[in-house]
Amino acid sequence: MSVVAPGLGQSSGPEPEARPDDGAKRAPRGRIEPVDRVFRAALGGSGAIVLAIMLLVGVFLTYRAAQALGVAKFSFLTTSAWEPDSRHFGIAAVLTGTVLIGVTAIVLAVPLALGTALYISEYAPRRLRRTLISLVDLMAAVPSVVFGLWGAFFLQGHVVGLSRWISTYFGWIPVFQVDGADPHDPLQANTVYTSSTFIAGIVVALMVTPIACSVMRETFSQAPAGEREGALALGSTRWGMIRAVVLPYGRGGVIGGTMLGLGRAFGETIAVYMIISPVFEVQPHILQNGANSVSALIALRYGSASDFGMSALMAAGLALFLLTLVVNFIASSIAARGRSGAGTEA
Amino acid sequence: MTTDLLNKQAGGTTVRPDRDGRDETPEVRRHTSSLHTSDVLGLLGAAVGSLALSALLFVWIAPFDSILGFVVVAYLLFVGLYAVLVSFDENGVAVRDKVAAVLWQSLAVLLLAVLVMVVVYTLWRGRSALVHLNFFTEDMSRTGPLQPLGEGGVVHAIVGTLEQISISLAVTVPLGLSCAVFLNEVPGRYARFVRTIVEAMTALPSIVTGLFIYATVILILGIDKSGFAAALALGVMMLPIIIRAADVVIRLVPGSLREASYALGASRWRTVWTVILPTARSGLTTAVILGTARGIGETSPVLLTSGINAGLNADPGSGPQISLPLATFDLVRSPQPAYIARGFGSAALLMALVLLLFVLARVIGGRGPGELTRNQRHRRVQASRRDVARMTRRARLRSAPTAPGSD
Numbered sequence: 001m002s003v004v005a006p007g008l009g010q011s012s013g014p015e016p017e018a019r020p021d022d023g024a025k026r027a028p029r030g031r032i033e034p035v036d037r038v039f040r041a042a043l044g045g046s047g048a049i050v051l052a053i054m055l056l057v058g059v060f061l062t063y064r065a066a067q068a069l070g071v072a073k074f075s076f077l078t079t080s081a082w083e084p085d086s087r088h089f090g091i092a093a094v095l096t097g098t099v100l101i102g103v104t105a106i107v108l109a110v111p112l113a114l115g116t117a118l119y120i121s122e123y124a125p126r127r128l129r130r131t132l133i134s135l136v137d138l139m140a141a142v143p144s145v146v147f148g149l150w151g152a153f154f155l156q157g158h159v160v161g162l163s164r165w166i167s168t169y170f171g172w173i174p175v176f177q178v179d180g181a182d183p184h185d186p187l188q189a190n191t192v193y194t195s196s197t198f199i200a201g202i203v204v205a206l207m208v209t210p211i212a213c214s215v216m217r218e219t220f221s222q223a224p225a226g227e228r229e230g231a232l233a234l235g236s237t238r239w240g241m242i243r244a245v246v247l248p249y250g251r252g253g254v255i256g257g258t259m260l261g262l263g264r265a266f267g268e269t270i271a272v273y274m275i276i277s278p279v280f281e282v283q284p285h286i287l288q289n290g291a292n293s294v295s296a297l298i299a300l301r302y303g304s305a306s307d308f309g310m311s312a313l314m315a316a317g318l319a320l321f322l323l324t325l326v327v328n329f330i331a332s333s334i335a336a337r338g339r340s341g342a343g344t345e346a
Numbered sequence: 347m348t349t350d351l352l353n354k355q356a357g358g359t360t361v362r363p364d365r366d367g368r369d370e371t372p373e374v375r376r377h378t379s380s381l382h383t384s385d386v387l388g389l390l391g392a393a394v395g396s397l398a399l400s401a402l403l404f405v406w407i408a409p410f411d412s413i414l415g416f417v418v419v420a421y422l423l424f425v426g427l428y429a430v431l432v433s434f435d436e437n438g439v440a441v442r443d444k445v446a447a448v449l450w451q452s453l454a455v456l457l458l459a460v461l462v463m464v465v466v467y468t469l470w471r472g473r474s475a476l477v478h479l480n481f482f483t484e485d486m487s488r489t490g491p492l493q494p495l496g497e498g499g500v501v502h503a504i505v506g507t508l509e510q511i512s513i514s515l516a517v518t519v520p521l522g523l524s525c526a527v528f529l530n531e532v533p534g535r536y537a538r539f540v541r542t543i544v545e546a547m548t549a550l551p552s553i554v555t556g557l558f559i560y561a562t563v564i565l566i567l568g569i570d571k572s573g574f575a576a577a578l579a580l581g582v583m584m585l586p587i588i589i590r591a592a593d594v595v596i597r598l599v600p601g602s603l604r605e606a607s608y609a610l611g612a613s614r615w616r617t618v619w620t621v622i623l624p625t626a627r628s629g630l631t632t633a634v635i636l637g638t639a640r641g642i643g644e645t646s647p648v649l650l651t652s653g654i655n656a657g658l659n660a661d662p663g664s665g666p667q668i669s670l671p672l673a674t675f676d677l678v679r680s681p682q683p684a685y686i687a688r689g690f691g692s693a694a695l696l697m698a699l700v701l702l703l704f705v706l707a708r709v710i711g712g713r714g715p716g717e718l719t720r721n722q723r724h725r726r727v728q729a730s731r732r733d734v735a736r737m738t739r740r741a742r743l744r745s746a747p748t749a750p751g752s753d
Contacts, residue, residue, distance in 0.1 A: 039615035044530035047540045050525045050589065053582060054547045057558045115453025132454070137558075139461045141636065143643025146454060146693050147669040149678060150464045153471070172658050206460055215607050222396060237443035267551025269646040270675060291575045295553045298730075299646055310560075317557040321550070328549045332542075335553075 059320065065315035068308065076315065080281050082297065084305070084312035091316050097197065098320070101272060102265040104201025104286055109209040109261055114254065116209070117216035124244055133217070140210035148271035150202035156194055156275070159202065163193040163287045178288045183258045195277040195285040199285040200293075203275060204265045212261035219253025220246050250333060259331030263324045265310035269295035351746035364471050385444075388431040396423035423578050425449070446467055465701075468693050469693045475691025487657035491682045502658040503673035506573055507696075509662045510652075513577035519634055526592035527618055541593070547586040555582040556650030564651065571653050573662030576669065588637035595629030596622060628710055635707040639700050643673040670696040 011219075069076060071087055079090025120132050167178040181192050223246045231241040272293050278300060279290035298313050305313055370530060372447050400420040404411075415648050433441045473479050474495060489498025536640040559579040562720075599622050607617040623630070653666035654676050661667075668676070670692050675691030 033613045033688055036614045039613075039618070040532055043524055043532055044536075046521055046524035047528040047532075047537065049521060050585065051543055053585070054543045056562070057547075057550065057554065057582070060561045061554070064565070105412050112453055112457055115450045116457045119450045119454035120739050132458075133707055134704070135458060137636070138701075139457070141490060141639040141643065142461070142464060143645070143671050143693075143696055143700065145645045145674050146464060146644065146697055147600055149471075149674065149690065149693055150467055152678075155464075155469055157413055160723065162414055165412075165415075206464075208458060237439055239446040240439065240444040242446075263549040266392070267549065267553070269551070269553045270649075270671075272541055274678075284661060295646070298553050298557065299649060302650055312560060314557060317554050321554045324549055324551055324554075325546055328546050332545060 008049070053074050058318075061314055061318040061321055063290050064311055065318045066311075068311040068315045072294060072312070072315070078301045082280050082301065082312075084309040091294060091319055093280050093282050094292045094294045094297045094316065095319065095323075097276075098266050098294045099324070100197050100284070100286055101200050101204055101268075101291065101293055102262055103196060105204035105208055105265040106212075106258060106262045108202060108205035109212055109265075110258055112263070113209045113212035113216055113257065116213045117220055117257075118242065118246075120213075121217050121220040121240065122246065133214075136210045136213055136217075138213070139206075142207075144207060144268060145274070147203050147207055148274035152274045155202065156199055159199055160190040163196065163198055164190060166291040166328065167193070167287045175284060177285050178289055179285065181288075185342070192289050193287060195275060195289050195291070197276070197283070197288075197291040198245060200272045200275045200288070200291055203271050207271065208261035208264045211264055212257040214259055215257030216250060216253050219250040219256075222278075223249040256331045256332045259327055259334065263327040266293075266324050266327065267295060267320065268293075269299055272296050273299050283291060294323075348414055358381075384435055388428060388444075389448075392424050392428035395427045396420050399423050399427075421452070449660075465697060468690065468697050471687075471690040472692075472694025472697075475687045476694055481688070481691055483658065485658045489656075491680065491685060493684065495684055495687055498666070498688070500670065500673050500688065500695070501669045502521065502655070503668045503692055504695070505658060505660055506652075506667040507548060507642060507669040507671075507699075509660070510573050510577040510580060510648070510667070511638060512556070513574060513662060514581035514584060515634070515638060515640060517578070518581045518588055518637070520638055522585050522588035522634075522637070523592055523623075523630060525589050526596055527622070529589070529593050530622075531614065531618060532595045544586045544589050544593075548590055550583065550586065552644050553646040553650065555579050556647035558582060559647070559651045570664055570665055571651060573652055573667030576648040576652035576667065579651045580641045580644060581643060583647060584637040584641040587640055588633055591633035591636060592626075592630050595626045595633060598629070599625050627743050631710045632707045635703050639703040642703070643671050643700060645669075645675050648672045650677070670699070 043166075044209065068084065068089075072079070072089060076090045077095075078092050079088065080093035082089045082094070116136065119135070120129060124132055152292075163178075166176050167181055168174045171181075178192060182188055192297060227245045227249075228241055231245050236244060272291075273296040276291040276293070278288060278292045278296060280292065283290055283292070294316050298317055302313055303307065397420055400416055400423055403419065414657055425445060425448060429441055429445050432444045478495050478499070480497060481495070482504070483501055484497065484499040485502040486500070487502075525540070529541050529544075556579050559575055559582065563575050563578055564571060569575055603621055604617060604623060607621045612620070635697045648669045649672055652668070652672075654668055654672060655666040656668075658666050672698065674689045674693040674740050677685045677692065680686065680689075736739070
């Protein structure tokens with residue numbers, strides 16, 4: 001029993017004096033062969049390239065945006081018009097629009113993601129589980145242009161009725177107010193409710209639900225089996241067990257998944273662009289025609305942009321980049337803080 | 347304490363179960379399934395009741411005509427009726443349990459229904475363009491807005507998509523996989539930093555990657571807007587996704603395999619090449635395929651870095667080169683019905699491509715590292731049997747080299 005592996009270092013064996021003492025101090029690690037040196041250098045190099053690409057994104061956006069930011073200064077954050085060629089531009093309107101679309105999307109996506117995650121991890125039959133997981137993954141990979149098509153050509157016509165209903169009965173809440181809509185006029189066309197933040201939000205919600213769902217499901221499925229069985233053995237129902245064990249354990253995953261979804265919702269471009277009709281003023285009424293977002297602005301204006309206009313768009317892109325980065329870091333730090341920190345791989 | 351009570355009641359003597367008077371009929375097997383008849387009846391009853399009630403409400407009582415409203419009212423009535431039905435047999439806790447189960451299940455059904463609706467709607471609206479063979483063989487350079495679906499097609503977009511995705515895969519697969527190996531094989535503070543940055547970049551808005559490539563490759567290196575630039579933008583977008591998925595898969599390779607390889611004296615490079623990568627092969631393939639599926643559907647980076655063209659441009663090095671999602675986006679902006687039909691056609695084609703990639707990923711991967719399919723297991727068993735046979739034959743030959751005729 002006194003066999004001590006030579007060269008493994010850190011003599012944690014029970015009898016350290018049993019080690020063959022040949023005077024020379026042993027290296028705690030094995031000898032690195034030349035081919036390994038090259039190999040490790042190559043691996044480190046690929047890591048460095050990836051790191052460089054990722055850091056360069058921020059660096060170059062800042063570098064290109066500097067010109068426009070130097071002209072606009074702080075008015076960049078407070079101006080809502082976008083006329084870079086007359087030096088009158090800012091992201092107040094588009095940033096508000098982005099946040100509104102993101103928040104609408106996440107409010108709709110969280111119950112959907114939570115329900116699906118709970119169903120897959122707690123209720124679904126074992127055989128069905130893998131199929132359901134890959135269907136949710138498939139939904140995450142449906143191209144955004146397809147969601148945009150569906151939203152613009154199919155969903156819009158069905159949702160305007162709902163928008164009208166909400167604005168008629170809940171119009172006293174400022175967010176649901178619609179200017180220019182008269183609920184007592186039966187002949188009024190529904191165009192005032194089309195292309196709104198709400199419709200874009202629904203479509204974006206469907207796009208971010210799978211991501212939020214897979215993060216949540218992952219943490220739920222890691223809830224310790226002992227605690228689950230303990231709750232059941234104490235006579236809890238399945239829902240009682242979920243409330244007492246799974247949800248508290250997966251709280252980090254729920255918040256992290258929500259934030260991750262929010263970050264994705266902020267960055268969504270094409271589906272939003274296909275649905276909204278852009279306005280360049282702060283538009284807090286989510287049911288009303290007209291919305292905007294930073295990414296839609298970039299896609300809309302890059303084609304006709306002058307050099308300075310491009311720099312201004314880069315500045316808008318930088319703002320979006322920083323916004324998603326902050327949301328993402330909050331997401332990962334929250335997800336890592338809970339007991340279930342290890343389980344946040346989407 | 348119980349025995350005390352028993353003793354008192356029975357006057358100090360131990361009570362034994364009456365063996366002779368015992369019911370000798372065989373015990374009926376307990377029903378252990380979690381599905382009971384009353385549950386099914388409750389669900390059915392609630393469904394029928396809610397449909398009937400909401401139909402009554404919508405047809406007879408109130409002048410409502412919205413399908414969405416009907417579905418919502420019927421669903422709310424269904425949940426309410428189900429709760430009432432269950433409360434006839436069960437207590438409050440059980441009612442809450444059952445209602446919660448119904449709620450979560452219906453949310454999952456809703457999500458999947460939306461997925462099916464999106465996919466089917468796209469394929470259905472795309473069918474009118476897809477039935478024309480010229481849709482796959484012609485481009486749009488000589489097709490005007492008023493020409494019927496029998497002319498023009500999206501071959502330029504198909505070629506563009508395939509070329510761009512191939513170039514970006516050629517860059518991202520070696521880089522992404524070696525970075526994932528790096529994260530696992532050279533652990534330390536540096537690797538942790540790289541991992542944090544990569545994780546933060548998985549949510550990089552795709553339009554920002556387009557802007558980045560525009561700012562660097564097009565403005566600084568002076569390369570034209572082209573399919574190559576678009577491929578680079580797609581690559582920047584796919585890279586974090588592939589690295590993250592591959593990192594998770596490589597982390598799952600059992601440590602015992604790695605240690606066995608080291609114990610046999612293999613170098614790190616040998617271990618990675620002959621043990622870790624083959625073990626994680628199916629998972630790595632899945633990671634790459636899923637990254638491809640994400641990259642193939644991205645529109646905005648291609649819009650910014652390559653642009654829209656109507657003719658076939660097979661050279662990714664120069665000139666705008668459209669891709670399938672971009673063609674969809676461009677075509678449906680037109681008010682012409684034929685253009686919109688072509689847009690749906692290319693969306694359907696794109697969707698079919700993504701579905702194909704997913705089926706591939708499902709067939710190849712989805713298995714943990716080291717988990718084998720039935721055929722693979724069978725082949726391994728066969729190989730090991732052959733080895734055993736070979737070794738015994740050899741041992742026999744060696745033990746009796748002087749008597750070859752004794753076999």
